[in-house]
Amino acid sequence: MNPGTAGDTLNGLPAFGSRPWVMGILNVTPDSFSDGGRWNSTDTAVAHGRLLVAEGADLVDVGGESTRPGAHRVTVADELARVVPVITALAAEGIRCSVDTTRAVVAEAAVRAGAVIINDVSGGLADPDMVTVAAETGVPWILMHWRGHSDRMQDLARYDDVTAEVTAELLRQADRAVTAGVDPAAIVLDPGLGFAKNGDHNLQLLRDLPHLADLGFPLLVGASRKRFIGELLADADGTPRPPAGREAATAALSVLVAQRGAWGVRVHEPRPSRDAFAAWEAVRERPAPPDAFPSPLRPDPSRQHPTTGVR
Ligand code: PMM
Numbered sequence: 001m002n003p004g005t006a007g008d009t010l011n012g013l014p015a016f017g018s019r020p021w022v023m024g025i026l027n028v029t030p031d032s033f034s035d036g037g038r039w040n041s042t043d044t045a046v047a048h049g050r051l052l053v054a055e056g057a058d059l060v061d062v063g064g065e066s067t068r069p070g071a072h073r074v075t076v077a078d079e080l081a082r083v084v085p086v087i088t089a090l091a092a093e094g095i096r097c098s099v100d101t102t103r104a105v106v107a108e109a110a111v112r113a114g115a116v117i118i119n120d121v122s123g124g125l126a127d128p129d130m131v132t133v134a135a136e137t138g139v140p141w142i143l144m145h146w147r148g149h150s151d152r153m154q155d156l157a158r159y160d161d162v163t164a165e166v167t168a169e170l171l172r173q174a175d176r177a178v179t180a181g182v183d184p185a186a187i188v189l190d191p192g193l194g195f196a197k198n199g200d201h202n203l204q205l206l207r208d209l210p211h212l213a214d215l216g217f218p219l220l221v222g223a224s225r226k227r228f229i230g231e232l233l234a235d236a237d238g239t240p241r242p243p244a245g246r247e248a249a250t251a252a253l254s255v256l257v258a259q260r261g262a263w264g265v266r267v268h269e270p271r272p273s274r275d276a277f278a279a280w281e282a283v284r285e286r287p288a289p290p291d292a293f294p295s296p297l298r299p300d301p302s303r304q305h306p307t308t309g310v311r
Contacts, residue, residue, distance in 0.1 A: 019277040020257070021264035023098065023119075024049075024057030025224065028082040033068040033227075033243060035268060042085045049090045049097075056274035059117065061266060062086050062110070063100030067121055067195070071150040079106050087113040098142070104129035111137045117188075121195065122146040123173035135181035142220055143173045145192035156196040163208040166191055167215065174217065188263065190220040199228035206256065213261030221257045222266035224250045243268075251276040 028045045030037045039045040049060045064082030065074045074082075083106065087097045091114025098117035099110035104127045107118045116139055123143035124130045134141040145166045147156040159165050170189050178184050191212055193202045205212070206223070213219045223229065229249045230240030251272035254265045258277060267273050 019281055020254070020262045021058045021220075022056055022254075022270045022273055022277075023059050023061045023220070023264055023266040024052030024055075024270050025266060025268045026052060026060050026062045026086070027066065027100075028062065028064050028086055029066045029074075033066075033225075042089065045082075045086045046089045049086065049095060050093070052270055053095055056270035059096040059098055060090060061098045061100050061119055062090070062115070063119075064106070065101065067150050069150055069154050069194075073149065073151075076103060076105060079103065080109055084109050084113050087115050091115070102126035102130070104133045108133045108137070111139055115139070117142060120144065121192065123170070123190075124177055125173065131177055131180040131182060134177065134186070135183075138183065138186060140186045140188055141177065141182060142188040142190055143170065143177065144190040144220075144222075145170050145173075145195065147196040153196040154198075157198050157201060159201060162197065162201045162204050163211060166205060167212060170212075171215065184217075187217050188220050189215060189217045190222065193221065193223050194226045194228065199231050202226070202228040206253065206260075209257055209260035209262065218263030219261065220264040220266060221253075221262045223253045223257070224265070224267040224269075229253070247272050255280045 026039060026045060026049050027035050028039055030040055039048040052060050062083050064079040083099055087099060087110050090097050097115045098119045099107055099115040100119045101107050102120055102122040107130060118134055118139055119142040120130055121144045123146050125146055147153060174187050177187060191205045193205065225243040225246040227240060229246040233241035233246065233249060247269055250267060254273035255276045257265060258280060265273055
C-alpha cells in the first residue's frame with residue numbers, strides 16, 4: 001500500500017516514494033461539488049471508502065463539511081456525526097484515513113477514532129485550537145493555503161503575484177504551527193487550488209509547483225475535477241464540462257504534479273491517477289541508451305528534483 005520505499009518519513013508515514021500518495025476523497029456531505037449527496041449515510045460512505053482503496057487509494061480523506069465556493073457551515077454535532085462513525089469503521093478494517101476538517105474538536109475525535117492525518121483546509125487559521133490538537137496528537141497535519149471560509153473566499157482571490165503570496169502565507173502558517181509546538185516533520189503543505197483562487201491563479205500555481213515543492217515540506221495537490229478543469233474543457237458555447245467529465249484531465253495533472261515534486265494527490269477517482277502514475281513510472285525508470293535522444297531531449301541529471309529524485 002505504500003507508494004514506494006521511503007527514505008524520509010512523515011511521522012511514520014513514508015514521505016517520499018517512487019510516486020505520490022493517492023488520497024481518495026470521501027465527502028460525507030449532501031452538497032460537495034462533485035460527490036455531494038452520494039455517500040451521505042455511514043453505510044454508503046464506508047462502502048465507498050472500501051471502493052476507493054480497492055481502486056488504488058493509499059488513504060481515504062473523510063470530510064463532513066462541504067468547502068465548495070459559497071457553502072455554509074455545518075454544526076459541530078452534524079460534522080462529528082458524519083465523519084466519526086465512518087473513520088471508526090474504515091480504521092477498524094485497517095484502512096488509513098485522514099480527516100478533512102477545520103475544527104479542532106472534530107480533528108481530535110477523528111484521531112481518537114483512528115484517523116492518521118489531519119487535513120485542515122484552513123491550515124490552522126479557522127480554529128485557534130487546531131494547532132494544539134496537531135501538536136498533542138503528533139499526527140501529520142496538512143496545512144492548506146486559505147484566506148477565508150467558503151461563503152466569501154472568492155472575494156479574497158486577489159493577488160499581485162499568486163505564487164509569491166501563497167508561498168509567503170503558507171510559510172507563515174507553517175511557522176505558526178512550529179512555534180506552537182508542532183513537529184516540522186509532521187507538516188504537509190498544500191497550495192489550495194480553488195480556495196480564494198480563480199482559474200488563472202490555479203494554473204499559475206501548477207506552473208510554479210517546483211518552487212512550492214522546494215520549500216522543505218511534502219506537498220499535497222488537490223486539483224481533482226475542480227472548476228478550473230471544467231473551464232479548460234468548456235463547450236464551444238463556454239459551458240464548463242461537468243465534474244464527471246474532468247477525470248482524464250485530472251489524471252494528466254496528477255502526473256504533472258508528480259513530475260514537479262508533489263508528495264500526494266487528492267482525487268475523487270484513484271484508478272485513473274494510479275494508471276497514469278504506472279505509465280509514468282514505467283517510462284521514467286527505463287534507462288535511456290546513451291545518445292538515443294538528440295541532445296535537447298536527453299534527460300539532464302542536473303535538473304533532478306533534490307528531494308524526490310523526480311525529473
Ligand atoms: N479541496 C477540497 C476539500 N479539501 N483538502 C486539501 N488538502 N486540498 C484540497 O485541494 C481540498 C481539500 C474541495 O474539493 P472537494 O469538495 O471535492 O472535496
